[in-house]
Amino acid sequence: MRVTVWNEFFHETRGDETVLRHYPDGIHAVIADGLRELLGDDVEVRTATLAEPEHGLTPDVLDSTDVLLWWGHARHGDVEDAVVERVLAAVHAGMGIGVLHSGHYSKIFKRLMGTTCSLKWRNERDRELVWTIAPDHPLAEGVPNPIQIPEQEMYGELFDIPTPDELVFISSFSGGEVFRSGATWRRGLGRVFYFSPGDQDYPVYHHPDVRRVLANGVRWARPQAPRRELTADHHPRDWFVQG
Amino acid sequence: MRVTVWNEFFHETRGDETVLRHYPDGIHAVIADGLRELLGDDVEVRTATLAEPEHGLTPDVLDSTDVLLWWGHARHGDVEDAVVERVLAAVHAGMGIGVLHSGHYSKIFKRLMGTTCSLKWRNERDRELVWTIAPDHPLAEGVPNPIQIPEQEMYGELFDIPTPDELVFISSFSGGEVFRSGATWRRGLGRVFYFSPGDQDYPVYHHPDVRRVLANGVRWARPQAPRRELTADHHPRDWFVQG
Amino acid sequence: MRVTVWNEFFHETRGDETVLRHYPDGIHAVIADGLRELLGDDVEVRTATLAEPEHGLTPDVLDSTDVLLWWGHARHGDVEDAVVERVLAAVHAGMGIGVLHSGHYSKIFKRLMGTTCSLKWRNERDRELVWTIAPDHPLAEGVPNPIQIPEQEMYGELFDIPTPDELVFISSFSGGEVFRSGATWRRGLGRVFYFSPGDQDYPVYHHPDVRRVLANGVRWARPQAPRRELTADHHPRDWFVQG
Amino acid sequence: MRVTVWNEFFHETRGDETVLRHYPDGIHAVIADGLRELLGDDVEVRTATLAEPEHGLTPDVLDSTDVLLWWGHARHGDVEDAVVERVLAAVHAGMGIGVLHSGHYSKIFKRLMGTTCSLKWRNERDRELVWTIAPDHPLAEGVPNPIQIPEQEMYGELFDIPTPDELVFISSFSGGEVFRSGATWRRGLGRVFYFSPGDQDYPVYHHPDVRRVLANGVRWARPQAPRRELTADHHPRDWFVQG
Numbered sequence: 010m011r012v013t014v015w016n017e018f019f020h021e022t023r024g025d026e027t028v029l030r031h032y033p034d035g036i037h038a039v040i041a042d043g044l045r046e047l048l049g050d051d052v053e054v055r056t057a058t059l060a061e062p063e064h065g066l067t068p069d070v071l072d073s074t075d076v077l078l079w080w081g082h083a084r085h086g087d088v089e090d091a092v093v094e095r096v097l098a099a100v101h102a103g104m105g106i107g108v109l110h111s112g113h114y115s116k117i118f119k120r121l122m123g124t125t126c127s128l129k130w131r132n133e134r135d136r137e138l139v140w141t142i143a144p145d146h147p148l149a150e151g152v153p154n155p156i157q158i159p160e161q162e163m164y165g166e167l168f169d170i171p172t173p174d175e176l177v178f179i180s181s182f183s184g185g186e187v188f189r190s191g192a193t194w195r196r197g198l199g200r201v202f203y204f205s206p207g208d209q210d211y212p213v214y215h216h217p218d219v220r221r222v223l224a225n226g227v228r229w230a231r232p233q234a235p236r237r238e239l240t241a242d243h244h245p246r247d248w249f250v251q252g
Numbered sequence: 253m254r255v256t257v258w259n260e261f262f263h264e265t266r267g268d269e270t271v272l273r274h275y276p277d278g279i280h281a282v283i284a285d286g287l288r289e290l291l292g293d294d295v296e297v298r299t300a301t302l303a304e305p306e307h308g309l310t311p312d313v314l315d316s317t318d319v320l321l322w323w324g325h326a327r328h329g330d331v332e333d334a335v336v337e338r339v340l341a342a343v344h345a346g347m348g349i350g351v352l353h354s355g356h357y358s359k360i361f362k363r364l365m366g367t368t369c370s371l372k373w374r375n376e377r378d379r380e381l382v383w384t385i386a387p388d389h390p391l392a393e394g395v396p397n398p399i400q401i402p403e404q405e406m407y408g409e410l411f412d413i414p415t416p417d418e419l420v421f422i423s424s425f426s427g428g429e430v431f432r433s434g435a436t437w438r439r440g441l442g443r444v445f446y447f448s449p450g451d452q453d454y455p456v457y458h459h460p461d462v463r464r465v466l467a468n469g470v471r472w473a474r475p476q477a478p479r480r481e482l483t484a485d486h487h488p489r490d491w492f493v494q495g
Numbered sequence: 496m497r498v499t500v501w502n503e504f505f506h507e508t509r510g511d512e513t514v515l516r517h518y519p520d521g522i523h524a525v526i527a528d529g530l531r532e533l534l535g536d537d538v539e540v541r542t543a544t545l546a547e548p549e550h551g552l553t554p555d556v557l558d559s560t561d562v563l564l565w566w567g568h569a570r571h572g573d574v575e576d577a578v579v580e581r582v583l584a585a586v587h588a589g590m591g592i593g594v595l596h597s598g599h600y601s602k603i604f605k606r607l608m609g610t611t612c613s614l615k616w617r618n619e620r621d622r623e624l625v626w627t628i629a630p631d632h633p634l635a636e637g638v639p640n641p642i643q644i645p646e647q648e649m650y651g652e653l654f655d656i657p658t659p660d661e662l663v664f665i666s667s668f669s670g671g672e673v674f675r676s677g678a679t680w681r682r683g684l685g686r687v688f689y690f691s692p693g694d695q696d697y698p699v700y701h702h703p704d705v706r707r708v709l710a711n712g713v714r715w716a717r718p719q720a721p722r723r724e725l726t727a728d729h730h731p732r733d734w735f736v737q738g
Numbered sequence: 739m740r741v742t743v744w745n746e747f748f749h750e751t752r753g754d755e756t757v758l759r760h761y762p763d764g765i766h767a768v769i770a771d772g773l774r775e776l777l778g779d780d781v782e783v784r785t786a787t788l789a790e791p792e793h794g795l796t797p798d799v800l801d802s803t804d805v806l807l808w809w810g811h812a813r814h815g816d817v818e819d820a821v822v823e824r825v826l827a828a829v830h831a832g833m834g835i836g837v838l839h840s841g842h843y844s845k846i847f848k849r850l851m852g853t854t855c856s857l858k859w860r861n862e863r864d865r866e867l868v869w870t871i872a873p874d875h876p877l878a879e880g881v882p883n884p885i886q887i888p889e890q891e892m893y894g895e896l897f898d899i900p901t902p903d904e905l906v907f908i909s910s911f912s913g914g915e916v917f918r919s920g921a922t923w924r925r926g927l928g929r930v931f932y933f934s935p936g937d938q939d940y941p942v943y944h945h946p947d948v949r950r951v952l953a954n955g956v957r958w959a960r961p962q963a964p965r966r967e968l969t970a971d972h973h974p975r976d977w978f979v980q981g
Binding site for chain 4: 649730
Binding site: 136138140141142144154155165166167168172176179180181182183185186187189 | 622624626627628630640641651652653654658662665666667668669671672673675
């Protein structure tokens with residue numbers, strides 16, 4: 010399984026001490042390490058960032074990616090539309106994608122969802138509890154119920170997303186808010202998941218249970234069949250007389 | 253209730269005799285007549301077409317539209333992206349939309365769904381039977397089960413759409429194909445329905461049961477509250493100490 | 496619209512002072528008053544209790560009930576199976592039903608859901624916040640987001656229910672738990688909702704927002720068509736040659 | 739993986755020549771052979787029938803069954819309620835179950851669904867086409883789209899079931915009817931699927947694609963974790979202070 014971890018890699022390059030303490034080599038590096046640690050030889054992990062040509066997401070890279078993870082926050086608007094369309098086409102053809110935390114407002118997530126993807130937020134060190142409501146779901150395999158995250162940005166409802174195919178996690182925050190923090194959808198032949206825990210200001214991607222969910226997610230989202238384009242096909246009347 | 257019926261109005265203007273026999277003043281005119289006939293004074297119907305400035309969908313028109321119906325086929329690519337984004341924003345803020353037949357491949361439907369919206373098709377006078385599988389749903393009110401359409405283009409599965417919030421109709425065709433021909437989704441604060449029966453080559457929009465479904469659809473899709481924009485809101489920690 | 500409010504009426508008859516302070520004439524009386532207050536002449540409200548013959552749910556009563564509300568807690572096992580089957584058949588034929596709070600463990604709710612309907616609980620005066628996640632849904636009309644309930648029993652996930660057709664409310668509790676506190680399903684031709692806020696030890700059914708949700712619920716759950724039995728029907732091959 | 743194939747084994751024992759030509763040792767024998775052929779050493783298949791003590795479904799048998807397949811038709815009423823409750827409890831604790839064809843009217847399926855499970859039918863050698871609408875789903879792995887069944891009983895909508903978690907197959911029949919012929923649900927910790935092709939009067943369980951779906955189904959429905967009972971658990975306030 011080949012995974013590409015995409016990060017806008019912006020906060021980390023501006024010298025913000027808090028961010029650098031948690032993610033000196035970038036959020037993508039920590040996420041990639043977690044996948045390697047948990048999936049071992051089953052996975053080959055690459056990273057890509059906004060500043061690279063074509064944001065590191067050339068046709069070749071996407072063609073050889075089974076699952077793409079997406080982290081962005083402050084530079085959603087700088088992602089080129091052509092690259093967004095390319096990623097969208099790859100998902101439709103079968104590539105899996107996991108969108109993380111502030112990636113809820115990325116162009117690609119809004120294109121996949123068809124909604125505004127807006128939510129409530131507050132960055133004041135709330136405790137987040139991530140409750141599993143689909144105990145059977147692969148995303149929740151091997152994590153405690155709830156996952157306890159001591160300090161995290163609050164994301165609250167109303168989260169403007171389409172009704173999930175599968176609602177896996179609901180979080181509460183110390184301020185009393187709730188959030189659908191883990192959910193899945195199908196789009197074309199590709200599987201999509203969103204998982205909200207994870208922020209540049211907190212060491213959430215070092216949390217072993219969060220790492221476990223991401224590893225579960227890429228395993229769940231990997232293609233079930235060779236990639237193929239869905240097109241409008243003419244279907245002749247005599248199609249079923251096949252002898 | 254104020255409804256705007258949008259039609260690309262292309263086939264009808266090119267002198268195709270079959271199309272003109274069924275729709276001498278355009279498909280939109282026949283659809284609009286059906287709504288006026290069935291909804292009477294409850295509805296104020298306008299039409300808009302591709303050739304008009306801004307395709308007839310100026311901010312003023314959209315602001316004063318409760319439900320938009322969308323028919324297009326051969327000129328999807330000519331619809332300006334700026335207008336598509338404007339319609340999308342209106343739906344997110346609460347405007348209802350009904351997408352009809354070949355509108356499955358319109359830019360606005362693909363933006364709302366996040367999928368390719370591809371399907372199988374064959375234009376050879378299939379008989380279509382439209383079965384109600386949600387007898388309780390407002391879209392199906394007052395129509396026989398099944399609706400019988402003597403001649404119609406075949407649309408078949410796989411129809412690449414997200415799992416509907418409500419699957420209301422499933423059609424069969426004389427060639428043996430099946431199709432999820434009536435379905436609903438929420439997007440932002442707006443309600444979306446898709447209904448496939450209806451084609452430029454057949455008099456389907458004169459069919460009394462098809463007219464009934466469209467009238468049901470606009471009634472179902474109308475906004476439930478004043479339009480408002482969904483945004484990312486900061487939620488202070490002390491929000492709930494309201495006394 | 497004719498509503499029957501069913502209550503096992505057990506806690507109130509045993510002299511528990513806390514319960515009697517909030518519900519001197521029974522929980523059903525307070526719920527019924529709320530419906531009359533909010534729905535006025537649109538509704539005719541009756542009550543029925545466990546101790547009555549056939550628990551007050553004779554065929555005549557059910558035949559003339561559009562929506563049944565169900566509250567029970569300590570005496571689920573005393574409800575006769577024959578009455579449960581009668582209520583189930585009425586729902587299948589189109590009667591609406593709203594199951595309240597500890598009614599999650601009633602025979603009728605388990606029959607409608609097909610699951611165990613188990614959950615976590617704690618009776619220690621938690622503050623409950625009830626967040627709307629389906630702003631468009633009739634159940635949530637006119638209530639603040641969130642509804643704030645100062646003291647309430649905690650109900651927490653995992654709540655073993657089938658995936659709701661519509662998930663309307665999610666609650667958080669001061670202990671950090673979350674709960675899918677308002678949801679809907681279709682069963683046969685009948686509409687079903689569950690709403691968890693409400694307990695014999697707290698004055699929750701006097702809370703104006705809770706009363707509003709119950710009034711919304713009975714309006715939403717009322718039958719859309721005359722009651723009829725669903726049966727296995729033979730469908731002759733020539734059914735569609737209707738001339 | 740241990741599978742138990744349950745069959746009421748009634749038609750076959752009454753000397754009906756058509757049935758005996760297709761299923762001389764019983765429908766269960768043919769289904770079991772198909773599973774062994776396709777799953778090989780991955781599966782251990784047993785059978786059980788109505789006439790056996792406790793219908794062959796003792797606690798020991800259920801405890802050692804990962805997935806139960808259920809075929810019944812003429813003797814649903816003879817299945818003891820105590821056995822139905824036992825099967826239901828096993829599903830809630832994690833056992834998978836696949837309900838086949840006329841099993842739609844079995845006690846266990848109605849208990850799992852909470853609906854009437856009624857449908858339309860006609861036994862006149864219709865051709866059935868089984869279309870995949872969820873190409874990603876394990877149930878549809880390796881089967882052509884559509885599966886073509888030359889002769890089969892017609893089952894048509896309205897099929898009174900709860901909205902499926904996943905709708906995998908939709909069938910059409912030569913009479914023009916449609917049917918949701920393959921679908922899944924979760925109940926408790928157990929996975930449930932329904933698959934309609936298969937009848938005592940036609941050799942459908944010898945059809946290689948139908949056999950493939952059944953093999954796919956038992957693989958999909960097997961438990962994801964050790965069996966456990968879901969109960970109402972008290973959750974103390976200090977649960978999360980775990981150090």
